[in-house]
Amino acid sequence: EWVERKSKPSTLDIDNIQEAKTFIDENKIAVIGFFKVKDCDKEKIFKRVGYSFEDVKFAITDSVELFKHFEVTSDSAVILFKKFEESPLKLDTEISFKAVKEFIRLYSTPDVFEYTEEEWKTVFHGKYKKHFFLWMNEKSEENQAGIAALRTVAKEFKDDIMFVLIKGKETDHPKLSKFFRINQPDIPTF
16 A cells, blocks of 8 residues: 555646545645746645545645646746635745645644544554543533633644544543543543
């Protein structure tokens, strides 16, 4: 799988609004590089960055139609689209390998991860060494306010700490709660 992924082009060429919408809709995280000059140095950098990420999909375009549609006024731009939280996000610095890679690394993850059975590897085997776990039952207004506060704090510290929301009564969560010695009457807690 790794060899197959690395041997394919890291980017997809898109030429019109429908292709762009389909690309964005089909991917949890989609990044489009806008380059007026085909095969320019910035496009080559963008393509190199594309090989650095497994769960992020990359596309490139030089379409005037897409530049207008996405309101790109410069000769080159990078825009990240994600199915969670605020989107789209535009890279607002010079396009370099380090800047593009860091931009995508920082903004391709949610501010607050909602713990699910599918996300456990991301939570426990990801890049973060520090975690903040919050157990909550989302039903009450008071808990909604607590979750909103968590999201606010997470935006500020997401570079250093992974914030994880655990919905108290979800199926797999009793195992996790037991591991951390959290009992149902203790919820909400962190």
